[in-house]
Amino acid sequence: MIVELAGGDSLIHRLDPRVKILEVFLFSVVVAVSTRFVVLVSALALGVCVTWLGRVPIKELLRRLVPVNMLIIFLWFFLPFTVEGEPLFSVGPLVGTHEGVSYAARISIKSNAIMVVLIVLVASTSILTLGRAMHELRVPKKIVHLFFFTYRYIHVIHREYVRLVNAMKVRGFRPGNNMHTYRTLAYLVGMLLVRSCDRAQRVHNAMLCRGFRGNLYSLSEFSLKATDMISFILMLAVILALGVLEWTKIA
Amino acid sequence: MHISEGVLSPGVLIVGASLTAAGVAVGLRKLDHEEIPSMGILSAAFFVASLVHVPIGPSSVHLILNGLLGLMLGWKAFPAILVGLALQGLLFQFGGITTLGVNTLNMALPAVICYYLFGWGLRIGTRHLVFTVTAFACGLCAVLVSGVLVGFSLYFTGEAFLPAAKVVVAAHLPVMVIEGVLTAACVLFLRRVKSELLEGQYVPKSSS
Structure with missing residues (x-):
C-alpha cells in the first residue's frame, strides 16, 4: 500500500537532490501564480519532457495523477456555469460560459503540470534523500527530524495496523453502518495509538542508551556537479521565460 | 479534504502558507529535541489511522482525526500535520508543494481550536457523560471547522x-458526525487503557 516510486536510473535521477527540490519549488510557485493559456500549456509540455527524461513509467504516472484530478473533475461540474461571460452551451436551465470553460481548463492544465513535475521528483529521489536535502536547504532541523521519524515509523505502524485488521477479520468483523462498526474502528485507532506510544517509550530509551542528543548524522555527502549547475541554469531560464510570457502578454 | x-x-496560497509557518513556529517552540522520536x-500512527475507511x-470515508490529534498534541499539531501532509504528497500525491500551507492550516487550525475549546472538558470531566459529550463535540467541531476553512479557501x-x-x-x-462518534x-477507550495519552504525556519523561 505504501510504496515509494523511486528507482531506476536516468539523467534526472543523478541530479543533486537539493537542486531538484529547488527547481520543483520554483517551478510550482511560478506555475501556480500564472493564468495565461500559453504559459500553462508550455509548463505542462515541459513537465512531459521531464517525465520522458526521468524515464517515469507512463502507467504509474497516470495512476498517480488520479487523486489530483478528482477535485478538478468535481470543479468541472461548477465552474463552467458559475463564471459569468458569453454563453457557450446550455444544459437544461444552466448556461455554460466560454469564460467558465476556459477557467476550468486552465486550472486543470495548471494542476497537472505542477503534479507531473512533483511526481518526477518523487520518482527519481528516495524520500530519505529528500529529507537530507531539505536539511541541507536549511529547513528547520526539528521539522526534518520529525519528517524522518514519521516516515521511518509509518511502515512499522502500518504493519501493526494490518495485523490488527487481520485479527478483526479472523474474528468475523464485517464493516457496516452500525454503532458496532464505529466502536470497533475507534478501538482499532485507539489500540494503534496505545501501541505506538509503548513503542515510542522503547525507542526513546534505546536511543538514550546509544547517546542520542538530538542530532542525526549522515555518512554520505551531496556534491554539486557541472550537470547540476547546467540543469539549474536551464530551469531558471525556463522559469524566467514562463514569467516573461505571463507578464508581458506576448504571443 | x-x-x-x-x-x-x-493570495489564498500566501496567506495559508504564512499562517501555517506561524503555527508551525509556535508548535516547534513547544517541541523539545528529545520528544521528536516519540512525536514522529x-x-x-495518525498517518496510518487516516487510512482507515x-x-x-x-x-x-477516510478518517481525519484532527480533533483527537489536537486534544493530544495542542500546538504541536501544526508540525505533526505539516509533516503528515508532506509525506502524503510525496507518497500518494495528495496535494503538492504550493498548497501545503493552505492544506496544513485547514486541518491544524481546527485541531488547535479544539484543544483550547475542549481540552479542559476532558481534564475536569470526571463524569462519564460530560466526558463523552466533550469528546464527541471535539471530533465534530474539528471536521466542521476544517470543512468551513476549505470552503472559504475556495471562495x-x-x-x-x-x-x-x-x-x-x-x-x-x-463525515463530521462519524468523526464525532469515533x-x-x-477517547473513552484511551481513558480506560492509557489515560496519560490524553494528558499530553505521550512522551516518556526522561530523567536527564
Whole structure:
C-alpha cells in the first residue's frame, strides 16, 4: 500500500537532490501564480519532457495523477456555469460560459503540470534523500527530524495496523453502518495509538542508551556537479521565460 | 479534504502558507529535541489511522482525526500535520508543494481550536457523560471547522467557486458526525487503557 516510486536510473535521477527540490519549488510557485493559456500549456509540455527524461513509467504516472484530478473533475461540474461571460452551451436551465470553460481548463492544465513535475521528483529521489536535502536547504532541523521519524515509523505502524485488521477479520468483523462498526474502528485507532506510544517509550530509551542528543548524522555527502549547475541554469531560464510570457502578454 | 495544486489564487496560497509557518513556529517552540522520536511515531500512527475507511451509507470515508490529534498534541499539531501532509504528497500525491500551507492550516487550525475549546472538558470531566459529550463535540467541531476553512479557501479564490464551496462544506456534514462518534469512542477507550495519552504525556519523561 505504501510504496515509494523511486528507482531506476536516468539523467534526472543523478541530479543533486537539493537542486531538484529547488527547481520543483520554483517551478510550482511560478506555475501556480500564472493564468495565461500559453504559459500553462508550455509548463505542462515541459513537465512531459521531464517525465520522458526521468524515464517515469507512463502507467504509474497516470495512476498517480488520479487523486489530483478528482477535485478538478468535481470543479468541472461548477465552474463552467458559475463564471459569468458569453454563453457557450446550455444544459437544461444552466448556461455554460466560454469564460467558465476556459477557467476550468486552465486550472486543470495548471494542476497537472505542477503534479507531473512533483511526481518526477518523487520518482527519481528516495524520500530519505529528500529529507537530507531539505536539511541541507536549511529547513528547520526539528521539522526534518520529525519528517524522518514519521516516515521511518509509518511502515512499522502500518504493519501493526494490518495485523490488527487481520485479527478483526479472523474474528468475523464485517464493516457496516452500525454503532458496532464505529466502536470497533475507534478501538482499532485507539489500540494503534496505545501501541505506538509503548513503542515510542522503547525507542526513546534505546536511543538514550546509544547517546542520542538530538542530532542525526549522515555518512554520505551531496556534491554539486557541472550537470547540476547546467540543469539549474536551464530551469531558471525556463522559469524566467514562463514569467516573461505571463507578464508581458506576448504571443 | 485536500485542495489540489493550481486551483487556489496566489493570495489564498500566501496567506495559508504564512499562517501555517506561524503555527508551525509556535508548535516547534513547544517541541523539545528529545520528544521528536516519540512525536514522529505518534504522527506516523495518525498517518496510518487516516487510512482507515469507515463505512457511511453506500460508500466510505477516510478518517481525519484532527480533533483527537489536537486534544493530544495542542500546538504541536501544526508540525505533526505539516509533516503528515508532506509525506502524503510525496507518497500518494495528495496535494503538492504550493498548497501545503493552505492544506496544513485547514486541518491544524481546527485541531488547535479544539484543544483550547475542549481540552479542559476532558481534564475536569470526571463524569462519564460530560466526558463523552466533550469528546464527541471535539471530533465534530474539528471536521466542521476544517470543512468551513476549505470552503472559504475556495471562495476567496473567486466568487465562481461559491457553489462548489457550499457542496464541499455540505459533504463534510456526515463525515463530521462519524468523526464525532469515533473520537468519543476512541477517547473513552484511551481513558480506560492509557489515560496519560490524553494528558499530553505521550512522551516518556526522561530523567536527564
